[in-house]
Amino acid sequence: MFKMHLYKGGIYRHDEFIEAIEDLGGIVMQKTPMQTEVDIVFAIPEYDMDYLKKIIKKLKGELIDIPFGDMEIAIVAPSLSRHHLPHPVCDMSEFLRRYGSTTNIVGLARGYGKTIFQISDKEKRIVSEHDAAIFSFGMFEECILLKEKELKGLTLPYVLCGGPGKIENVSNYVGNLGRKSGRMRGPEEIKTLEEVKNLLLEMVDDVREEIGKDPLIFPPVYVKRAIEQQWDLSGSLGDNPVVLHLDGLRIKKPFDEYHERISKTKVGEYELGKISTLKKSNMNDTIILTLKTKSEVGEGP
Amino acid sequence: MEVEVRGGTREENESLRKLTEEIFKDSGLAKKQSKVLIVVDIGIPAFYVGIKFKKDVEPIKVGDIASIREQSGKTKLQINEERYYDQVIEKLGTFYGKENVEQSERNIIYINSTDENVRDIVIYDLTEEIRERTIDVLWSILPEGFKVRHFKHFEDGFILVSTDIPQIREFYNVIEDIQKEFGGSWDV
Known part of the structure; x- marks a missing residue:
């Protein structure tokens, strides 16, 4: 399985590093030169890392793991008001982006209050489009427990955050993340954010393991590269027109105009439409592509 | 607090x-x-x-920010706090009528009458x-x-x-x- 990493090093001889990645069957996702430095985000099968580490040592570069590099994570706030934004919701979002994640902040229409709280079906579908979610639910245990019941239908891994340090019988809960009036930058607060990251990582590892049992027909990074090479996606929303998911991609292009084109993309010996399902996103007019597994296509695990 | x-x-x-x-x-x-x-x-x-x-945290009155004295049948106010000039003139105009309030200098105001209660007028609450x-x-x-x-x-x-x-x-x-x-x- 491909894993995402970030290389930080000097611009001098960095092309040697890029060549090594390509020789090993890896994929360079993004290259950002900054004067004499360069940041390279790349994906590579885990078993080839030892060889690559030797090259990195030779070039005196730095290798950083970005475990959420192939994920899109939803950070769900009860609303988009000053009560919940920018702290702690944006702090969490910013923290996860350091580990490579693409994050979307989702504000519920009526996620606040106790008796009036609700999460609509559409909101659940929007959140489910992501690979994982983090819910930020205020500072009172009783309210958090009520809100937690409403999330039972969700199948994606999610972490609940709130004010109380611990809540009994809620295993996916991280405390000390209630309402904040300032940025979370103290050592204790960073530790709490680390806790969220580690819990999410644990849950996502289970999902990866599950995917590994019946692997996807192609790794999403490989499909991403094929799409970007075959179609001009410039002028898309944001600077990253194709966002990686654990089981596919989000392509930030209008569904009606592009889905036929995208489904004709050649990936290996297949046409993409035959090895994936494409649907319109519930969040905005983008394309959600879910890759089929090897067994679904008929190649067997 | x-x-x-x-x-x-x-x-x-x-x-x-x-x-x-x-x-x-x-x-x-x-x-x-x-x-x-x-x-x-x-x-x-x-x-x-x-x-x-x-x-x-109490209301600010004319007496708090101005020196007040009588002068030939008029009341002379010398305002000591510049930030309240506008409010003082506006309030006095409302109380005594605009024609009875005269600003001779930047910080000096005359009222065409004598009134002991002038110092209790609330300028800013x-x-x-x-x-x-x-x-x-x-x-x-x-x-x-x-x-x-x-x-x-x-x-x-x-x-x-x-x-x-x-x-x-x-x-x-x-x-x-x-x-x-x-x-x-x-x-x-």
């Missing part, structure tokens, strides 16, 4: 107390309150807030401004969905109940308890 939170667990009270203190400090209002009491009843759910302003700003700050402290709100004001503070259900008798009982604790004259 003393902030006290009751009703939740020790941890919940402490985090709400910290949040309240921080928001008041950020808004610059922390030095204007002597006590902030928040009573949480998460079962109903309802939040009761009692605010008591500090004693120095800081209490009202503090009251308004405090209420505004409270909206970012109290939970967002709690939009059913009921106030009881008194001279140097107020009590507020905020909830997301229709009002019930219980609210008034708690308000009365807080009132007893705070003291003060009511419905100003």
Whole structure:
């Protein structure tokens, strides 16, 4: 399985590093030169890392793991008001982006209050489009427990955050993340954010393991590269027109105009439409592509 | 400023107390309150807030910012605080009529009559401004969905109940308890 990493090093001889990645069957996702430095985000099968580490040592570069590099994570706030934004919701979002994640902040229409709280079906579908979610639910245990019941239908891994340090019988809960009036930058607060990251990582590892049992027909990074090479996606929303998911991609292009084109993309010996399902996103007019597994296509695990 | 939170667990009270203190400090209002009491009843759910302003938060009167003396049947005011020039002229104009108020120099005003009560005219009611700003700050402290709100004001503070259900008798009982604790004259 491909894993995402970030290389930080000097611009001098960095092309040697890029060549090594390509020789090993890896994929360079993004290259950002900054004067004499360069940041390279790349994906590579885990078993080839030892060889690559030797090259990195030779070039005196730095290798950083970005475990959420192939994920899109939803950070769900009860609303988009000053009560919940920018702290702690944006702090969490910013923290996860350091580990490579693409994050979307989702504000519920009526996620606040106790008796009036609700999460609509559409909101659940929007959140489910992501690979994982983090819910930020205020500072009172009783309210958090009520809100937690409403999330039972969700199948994606999610972490609940709130004010109380611990809540009994809620295993996916991280405390000390209630309402904040300032940025979370103290050592204790960073530790709490680390806790969220580690819990999410644990849950996502289970999902990866599950995917590994019946692997996807192609790794999403490989499909991403094929799409970007075959179609001009410039002028898309944001600077990253194709966002990686654990089981596919989000392509930030209008569904009606592009889905036929995208489904004709050649990936290996297949046409993409035959090895994936494409649907319109519930969040905005983008394309959600879910890759089929090897067994679904008929190649067997 | 003393902030006290009751009703939740020790941890919940402490985090709400910290949040309240921080928001008041950020808004610059922390030095204007002597006590902030928040009573949480998460079962109903309802939040009761009692605010008591500090004693120095009092209305500014003409006598506080000007030297006043009589001069040949007129009253001469020498205003010592530049930021209140506009308000003084406006207020005096309202009280004595614009034709009876004359500004001879930048900081000197004559009134065409003698009136001992001129020094008691309120130029700027800081209490009202503090009251308004405090209420505004409270909206970012109290939970967002709690939009059913009921106030009881008194001279140097107020009590507020905020909830997301229709009002019930219980609210008034708690308000009365807080009132007893705070003291003060009511419905100003």
